[in-house]
Amino acid sequence: MYLLAKLLCLSLGLYRSYKAIKSRKKTLLTQWVSFWIVMVAYYVVEAVADLVVGWWLPLYSTFKLILVGYFLFTQPWGTEALYKQHIRPFLKYYKKDIENVKQNYTTYLVRMSKESIKLAMFLANLCLTVALYLKDLIYRKLVTFITWQRYRYNEKESSRHQDFRYPTFQTTPSKAIQRSPRSRVPRPKVESTDSS
Known part of the structure; x- marks a missing residue:
């Protein structure tokens, strides 16, 4: 939605600027130049704000949509008022610094x-x-x-x-198998047959 409003705002501004140039009226040209100055300032501020607060501020995209809607529906007088009240005083205050950068931009760029x-x-x-x-x-x-x-x-x-132990075998038979010497069954005697 925001991109659509932004595209609509820019395309209407472009068309109306074209008509102002064709009409050659100074008041219309001043209005549309101030519109484009405000739009450029908005895009610079938006680029910085997207990096700084865009990812954590709630309703930030809604605020941007409202601002672009303001630019769109109040063309050109809304942007002209913003230009006269905020941007022109800012540019006047920093005029010397801007001119200094403009004159010494090569040394500034090298630095x-x-x-x-x-x-x-x-x-x-x-x-x-x-x-x-x-x-x-x-x-x-x-x-x-x-x-x-x-x-x-x-x-x-x-x-x-350590827990594993090989099974130990008892060398003596268990008590159930053991027999007392008295309870031994005598072996039968084999009679010897001597034929002598």
């Missing part, structure tokens, strides 16, 4: 690129350090875990072997 390279090198070094630390930490934890598992397994195996 910013050097700072960006330093920041990128710092972040790359930080990521590498964290990755190496995590690798070492994971390796140590894994070795500790494997050693602990081996110890547990060996302890379990040794206790299992």
Whole structure:
């Protein structure tokens, strides 16, 4: 819904700006230039706000939809009022800084690129350090875990072997089978037949 409202707002602004240029009326041109200035300022603020508060602020997308609806339904006087009350005073206040950046943009760009390279090198070094630390930490934890598992397994195996006893066979017959010497059945004597 938000993207549709945004597209409608921009396309109507584009068409009405085209008509204002064709009519060559200064008041219409001023209104539509202020509309485009407000829209650019809105998109800059939206890009920053999406990163900062867009992911945690409740009803943020609804607020954006209401704001684009305001731009859409109050064209061009609503955006012209925003321009006169907020954006023009802001630009007047920072005019010297903007002109300074505009005149010295080459040195500014060189300085910013050097700072960006330093920041990128710092972040790359930080990521590498964290990755190496995590690798070492994971390796140590894994070795500790494997050693602990081996110890547990060996302890379990040794206790299992300690519990296991080979069956012992009694060398003497059980009491039920034992007979007293008196109750021995005498063996029959074999008579010897001597033929002498």
